[in-house]
Amino acid sequence: xxxxxxxxxxxxxxxxxxxxxxxxxxxxxxxxxVLVGSFSDPVQLTKHYGPLIRPLGFSLxxxxxxxxxxxxxxxxGNTLFYVIVGTLSRMFATLIGAYVLSRKGFMFRKVMTFIxxxxxxxxxxxxxxxxxxxxxxxxxxxxxxxxxxLIATWNMIIMKTALQNVPDSLEESARxxxxxxxxxxxxxxxxxxxxTVAVIxxxxxxxxxxxxxxxxxxxRDNSKKPLQIFLREILLQNSQxxxxxxVQADADVSAIFLEELIKYCTIIVATVPILCVYxxxxxxxxxxxxxxxxxx
Amino acid sequence: MNAAATRPGxxxxxxxxxxxxxxxxxxxxxxxxxxxxxxxxIFHYLPMFGICIAFQDYRPAKGVFGSKWVGLKHxxxxxxxxxxxxxxxxxxxxxxxNLIFGFPAPIILALLINExxxxxxxxxxxxxxxxxxxVSMVVICGLLVDFCASTGILTTITTFxxxxxxxxxxxxxxFRTIYVASDIWQQIGWGSIIYLATLSTTxxxxxxxxxxxxxxxxxxxxxxxLPTLVxxxxxxxxxxxxxxxxxGYEKIILLYNGLTYETGDVISSYVYRRGLQSGDFSxxxxxxxxxxxxxxxxxxxxxxxxxxxxxxxxx
Numbered sequence: 204x205x206x207x208x209x210x211x212x213x214x215x216x217x218x219x220x221x222x223x224x225x226x227x228x229x230x231x232x233x234x235x236x237v238l239v240g241s242f243s244d245p246v247q248l249t250k251h252y253g254p255l256i257r258p259l260g261f262s263l264x265x266x267x268x269x270x271x272x273x274x275x276x277x278x279x280g281n282t283l284f285y286v287i288v289g290t291l292s293r294m295f296a297t298l299i300g301a302y303v304l305s306r307k308g309f310m311f312r313k314v315m316t317f318i319x320x321x322x323x324x325x326x327x328x329x330x331x332x333x334x335x336x337x338x339x340x341x342x343x344x345x346x347x348x349x350x351x352x353l354i355a356t357w358n359m360i361i362m363k364t365a366l367q368n369v370p371d372s373l374e375e376s377a378r379x380x381x382x383x384x385x386x387x388x389x390x391x392x393x394x395x396x397x398x399t400v401a402v403i404x405x406x407x408x409x410x411x412x413x414x415x416x417x418x419x420x421x422x423r424d425n426s427k428k429p430l431q432i433f434l435r436e437i438l439l440q441n442s443q444x445x446x447x448x449x450v451q452a453d454a455d456v457s458a459i460f461l462e463e464l465i466k467y468c469t470i471i472v473a474t475v476p477i478l479c480v481y482x483x484x485x486x487x488x489x490x491x492x493x494x495x496x497x498x499x
Numbered sequence: 500m501n502a503a504a505t506r507p508g509x510x511x512x513x514x515x516x517x518x519x520x521x522x523x524x525x526x527x528x529x530x531x532x533x534x535x536x537x538x539x540x541i542f543h544y545l546p547m548f549g550i551c552i553a554f555q556d557y558r559p560a561k562g563v564f565g566s567k568w569v570g571l572k573h574x575x576x577x578x579x580x581x582x583x584x585x586x587x588x589x590x591x592x593x594x595x596x597n598l599i600f601g602f603p604a605p606i607i608l609a610l611l612i613n614e615x616x617x618x619x620x621x622x623x624x625x626x627x628x629x630x631x632x633x634v635s636m637v638v639i640c641g642l643l644v645d646f647c648a649s650t651g652i653l654t655t656i657t658t659f660x661x662x663x664x665x666x667x668x669x670x671x672x673x674f675r676t677i678y679v680a681s682d683i684w685q686q687i688g689w690g691s692i693i694y695l696a697t698l699s700t701t702x703x704x705x706x707x708x709x710x711x712x713x714x715x716x717x718x719x720x721x722x723x724x725l726p727t728l729v730x731x732x733x734x735x736x737x738x739x740x741x742x743x744x745x746x747g748y749e750k751i752i753l754l755y756n757g758l759t760y761e762t763g764d765v766i767s768s769y770v771y772r773r774g775l776q777s778g779d780f781s782x783x784x785x786x787x788x789x790x791x792x793x794x795x796x797x798x799x800x801x802x803x804x805x806x807x808x809x810x811x812x813x814x
Contacts, residue, residue: 212716214537219611220620226608227627230688233642236652241759252655300535309528318539325795327546328787329748329767330774333557335545351542354535384527413635416749420775424804431637432743438641439753466645470638481633482626491694 234478241467242281245460265468268461270315273376275472278430281345285429289349290407296353299360302388304404323356331421347421348414348429361494365399366392390479402491405484412477430473437469446453539734553785566781573785583795586786588794589675590765594743596679602739604683606732610720612691625695628688640753643681644668658783668754675765678754692726693735701727733809741801744793766790 236255240248244260251259269275304316309441327335333350341347369392377391393400415431422428512520522529553573556565597779606647608628615621631639646653647667658664679752697793703724714722748767755763766786774783 206606208774210714215716216614219614221596223615223620223624224612226687227624229628229684230619230627233646236646237642239545249650252650252652254652254655258812292610296535296538303532303535306525306528308521309525309532310518311532315536318536318544320582322539322543325547325791326543327549328784329554329770330780330784330787330790331546331549332542333775334549334563334780353542362741377567384525393766405753409633413633414634415637416752418694426682431635434635434641435637438637441643466641471643477633478630481630485626485633488629489692489696492689493696 213463219289220265220313234474237470238469239472243464243466245464249460249463251331262464264477265461265464266472268465269468269472272437273315274425274433275430275469277426278428278433281427282430284345286295286411289411290404291406292349293402294400297344297355297359298388298393298400299363300354301366302392305366318455319354319356319359329420336421342421343423343427348417352417358406361491362396362399362403364494365396369395389408396485398490402487402494403423405487406491409477434469438466550784550788552781553788554578555781557781557784559780573782574789577782577786577789584765585761586764586766586769587761590744590746590767593678593746593765594673596675597682598739600679600745601683601686602736604687606694606728608687609691609694609698609728610724611631612695613724614716614720625688628691631685632689634685636749636753639681639685643677643754646751647677669756669758671759671762674755674759676764678750682750694731696730697731698724730809730811734805734811737801737805737808740804741798742794743797744790759772 232254238256239258241257242263243251244258244262245264246257259483300319304312304319306312309315326332336342336347336351341350350371373391374387374397377387382390413431413433415429418429418432422432428495523763525784549563552563552566554568554570555563556569556572557563557566572691573794587763605678612621612624615624641766645651648654649664649666651667654664701724709719709723745767746765746767747766747770751763751765752771755768770783770787770790773779802812
């Protein structure tokens with residue numbers, strides 16, 4: 204485009220760039236603050252009130268404490284379990300549901316679609332769901348994290364749209380070769396829609412990694428709790444207690460200094476996997492957002 | 500099958516025969532359908548049935564069938580309690596602030612990013628601005644609590660403007676501001692995706708035509724860029740309207756404390772506190788049902804409005 208650059212236009216460009224750099228800085232700074240803080244000297248960190256540009260002194264003390272905290276290891280293991288098993292089973296169920304809804308000749312397709320889509324607009328709510336989960340015996344079991352939220356209807360609708368877009372001719376030619384429904388689904392349809400499958404898997408995985416509420420209300424046994432629950436205990440519950448009470452005189456002084464450092468180290472340990480992965484997978488999420496916005 | 504459907508006698512086939520024929524052709528689909536249906540019935544429709552405990556004095560030991568029916572008792576006690584107005588006010592206010600400040604933010608960001616011609620810079624800004632979306636709610640709230648503590652960096656920044664050094668999150672006046680501002684921080688980049696994608700489909704000829712007509716940068720934005728976004732903005736706005744009575748409980752539960760219930764407690768967090776934490780199942784369900792009822796009415800109204808204005812609707 205040939206464009207005469209007026210001074211006003213140039214001025215706007217400069218301001219725009221400055222603003223966007225500033226915005227990026229605001230988005231990045233909190234994590235930078237925590238990262239730099241996590242390598243700092245505990246005493247200096249606790250006494251420091253302002254922004255952090257680089258570590259204040261250097262110490263790995265916080266990481267030592269965090270990595271020796273058995274709860275962090277348990278939480279990590281459980282989260283990995285919930286993410287892997289949860290994503291696989293959710294994807295499988297979502298795929299089955301989407302397959303059922305995408306068969307045009309299936310007589311109950313409309314009824315099934317209604318039954319499923321209705322739940323997107325109306326549900327029993329937190330308490331009746333809790334009672335049902337308890338009644339079916341899932342309370343305080345690993346299943347309580349995965350099974351009640353097995354299918355996200357929205358994801359299933361996206362998957363259904365993808366399945367419907369597979370050309371019929373592909374399926375028919377396979378059938379002429381004598382393939383049955385299952386072979387058609389897994390050998391013919393699935394490979395064509397693998398981009399959508401990948402997107403939905405990522406959605407499920409990240410959501411599971413970050414989720415904590417269901418674990419909080421359904422799990423009592425520490426050995427089953429995911430990382431986010433322990434994170435909450437370290438980050439939020441301790442601080443609420445110490446914030447309201449005056450520090451006891453006989454409390455271990457070094458422990459008080461470590462508190463802030465431990466928080467920062469825990470955040471880094473729990474968030475680094477996601478932050479390392481997201482720049483590479485974000486484009487798939489973006490396609491996911493677009494898929495969701497396209498009407499059938 | 501097609502042949503059967505066009506035969507004159509086909510219409511007289513009984514429902515049973517048609518199901519049997521359909522089953523023969525789609526037997527696998529029928530079998531696959533069963534577990535999915537079971538999942539929806541158990542984990543979505545049973546809880547809907549469970550809403551009836553809102554009209555009971557539910558005792559877990561007696562179950563839904565053994566508990567005493569009390570009619571509208573819980574609803575009346577909610578509507579006559581001091582909490583009712585406070586919760587509705589907080590829920591609506593948080594949503595209003597979100598609508599006024601949070602809704603335009605991603606649109607403005609998308610317009611600004613769209614003006615950037617340098618592709619690598621554009622890409623970097625976008626990727627960085629998505630980051631907060633991927634950080635878990637627990638960590639976001641942990642950061643907020645830390646930064647807003649009396650020794651935190653946000654508190655330090657406010658002291659430059661003459662404020663006292665106190666824990667910002669213990670201040671009822673600031674709770675909603677912190678809630679909405681952090682929401683914008685977390686969602687501004689992610690929210691701009693959909694607008695940027697729409698902008699990328701704008702016909703470049705329109706800009707050329709505008710330039711020939713003597714339009715400057717600003718006029719191009721007003722007369723070419725913005726109009727391409729208008730249908731999407733209206734649709735998103737209407738969908739927001741349908742959610743005016745719902746605020747997610749997760750962030751509220753993580754951030755509020757006894758000092759900030761006055762301004763921070765919303766309907767969903769109250770349902771959690773009264774219903775699950777205090778075990779007052781029936782009362783909590785009644786409040787939650789009232790909230791769902793409001794949501795449905797708003798959603799239907801928003802959808803009707805959308806159909807009238809834009810010919811687009813959710814159903």
